[in-house]
Amino acid sequence: MSKNPSLEDDEATPIPEAIKRFKRLRLVFEPSLGVFGFFLVGLCLVFSFFYLDYTNVAQTKSHDFSDQSDRFLWLKELDVGSGVNNNTTNGNRVEFLDESGNGCDVFHGRWVWDEAYPMYQSKDCSFLDEGFRCTEFGRLDVFYTKWRWQPTHCDLPRFDAKLMLEKLRNKRLVFVGDSIGRNQWESLLCMLSSGVENKDSVYEVNNRTITKHMGFFVFKFHDYNCTVEYYRAPFLVLQSRPPIGYPEKVKTTLKLETMDWYADKWRDADVLVFNTGHWWNYEKTIRGGCYFQEGAKVRMKMKIEHAYRRAMKTVVKWVREEVDSNKTQVFFRTFAPVHFRGGDWRTGGTCHMETLPDFGASLVPSETWEHLKLLEDVLSPLYHSNTSHAAAKLKLLNITAMAAQRNDGHPSLYYLGSASPAPVHRQDCSHWCLPGVPDAWNEILFALFLKHEGYSRSNSGDSDNFT
Numbered sequence: 001m002s003k004n005p006s007l008e009d010d011e012a013t014p015i016p017e018a019i020k021r022f023k024r025l026r027l028v029f030e031p032s033l034g035v036f037g038f039f040l041v042g043l044c045l046v047f048s049f050f051y052l053d054y055t056n057v058a059q060t061k062s063h064d065f066s067d068q069s070d071r072f073l074w075l076k077e078l079d080v081g082s083g084v085n086n087n088t089t090n091g092n093r094v095e096f097l098d099e100s101g102n103g104c105d106v107f108h109g110r111w112v113w114d115e116a117y118p119m120y121q122s123k124d125c126s127f128l129d130e131g132f133r134c135t136e137f138g139r140l141d142v143f144y145t146k147w148r149w150q151p152t153h154c155d156l157p158r159f160d161a162k163l164m165l166e167k168l169r170n171k172r173l174v175f176v177g178d179s180i181g182r183n184q185w186e187s188l189l190c191m192l193s194s195g196v197e198n199k200d201s202v203y204e205v206n207n208r209t210i211t212k213h214m215g216f217f218v219f220k221f222h223d224y225n226c227t228v229e230y231y232r233a234p235f236l237v238l239q240s241r242p243p244i245g246y247p248e249k250v251k252t253t254l255k256l257e258t259m260d261w262y263a264d265k266w267r268d269a270d271v272l273v274f275n276t277g278h279w280w281n282y283e284k285t286i287r288g289g290c291y292f293q294e295g296a297k298v299r300m301k302m303k304i305e306h307a308y309r310r311a312m313k314t315v316v317k318w319v320r321e322e323v324d325s326n327k328t329q330v331f332f333r334t335f336a337p338v339h340f341r342g343g344d345w346r347t348g349g350t351c352h353m354e355t356l357p358d359f360g361a362s363l364v365p366s367e368t369w370e371h372l373k374l375l376e377d378v379l380s381p382l383y384h385s386n387t388s389h390a391a392a393k394l395k396l397l398n399i400t401a402m403a404a405q406r407n408d409g410h411p412s413l414y415y416l417g418s419a420s421p422a423p424v425h426r427q428d429c430s431h432w433c434l435p436g437v438p439d440a441w442n443e444i445l446f447a448l449f450l451k452h453e454g455y456s457r458s459n460s461g462d463s464d465n466f467t
């Protein structure tokens with residue numbers, strides 16, 4: 001009987017032949033498996049770094065942290081070699097409030113470590129909203145609270161809450177601007193209230209709780225009959241409905257020739273502090289359907305920087321024509337830079353790993369300096385003038401360069417209050433933790449205010465209250 005090949009015969013491959021086939025397959029797949037394994041290991045390492053980084057910042061409330069850590073004791077010795085410390089004054093510097101300090105540029109200087117800082121704790125100040133209470137909601141490091149601004153050629157007076165309140169007796173101090181202006185206003189409320197024993201004597205006259213959406217707040221210091229106020233006006237000029245007949249995409253317009261609705265409430269302030277800038281960008285204007293209007297015409301193709309310049313000219317005109325310089329001190333605080341690393345607020349930019357100042361201001365975008373140059377050009381007629389009357393109209397709080405170095409001062413992950421930390425890709429690197437950087441702006445405001453009032457160390461009899 002003849003044998004016919006069968007299916008079983010095909011399947012019954014001899015064992016040596018099977019081994020050969022396996023070896024051939026191993027030669028084909030072994031390199032691919034190696035590459036794939038290497039890829040998996042690398043991926044695990046990357047995710048581990050992200051996980052450890054996030055858990056480190058997310059678990060901060062459970063750790064005992066001290067600024068006495070050996071890792072950072074060197075910070076306290078930073079100024080030993082330069083002759084600057086907490087208790088001694090450089091012999092080449094003069095007191096800003098004395099006549100010899102008249103020519104001192106208080107914005108030219110550097111940040112120095114000072115153990116006497118901060119001037120208050122956020123837990124002791126009921127006026128702060130949760131977004132600025134960084135240490136209470138998880139921020140572990142406190143080094144950002146220990147830096148003091150030191151002008152190069154003069155010494156600023158130490159902030160004295162009772163002295164400033166006495167000088168503000170029966171007066172109004174008004175902040176006008178965006179949320180960074182509110183940041184500075186809340187800072188000053190905390191600084192001033194630290195000098196008041198009866199905290200119940202400081203209150204919002206309309207019983208309003210501070211929130212980011214409210215149009216204005218008026219806090220009264222009852223014992224001094226003075227108010228410290230904030231008006232939300234992120235553009236300073238009026239934002240309203242567009243004229244009839246324009247495309248549907250025009251949701252609102254900025255009337256570049258008209259001041260904000262609340263301008264009448266600012267006019268009679270004794271101290272007026274303006275700021276704007278953070279809303280003059282594509283996201284806050286064109287992207288949201290907000291265009292620029294001159295007269296009855298909407299300028300659909302006007303560039304943002306041109307609109308900003310036009311609006312600032314309107315502010316200058318208003319200060320010239322509406323403000324009584326015999327009564328009102330007007331300050332304009334310049335733009336406070338943002339410090340996003342690896343993106344911006346919409347694209348995953350971060351700053352939560354920034355724990356020390358960046359004295360080279362490497363994270364500050366170039367647009368910041370362009371913004372400052374434009375502002376200085378427009379405002380210069382009010383603060384660079386040969387006539388004392390015009391010069392009295394406005395003082396520039398030029399904090400841009402000093403704030404540019406403080407990449408360490410932002411809320412980062414800790415701006416959501418009890419819901420903090422925020423997701424790593426949604427950080428706040430625009431606003432400032434309190435206590436923190438805005439306190440230094442207010443120290444300068446305090447010094448300029450006292451200078452205007454004619455206060456000096458020589459006539460006060462206080463020889464030790466200078467930094």
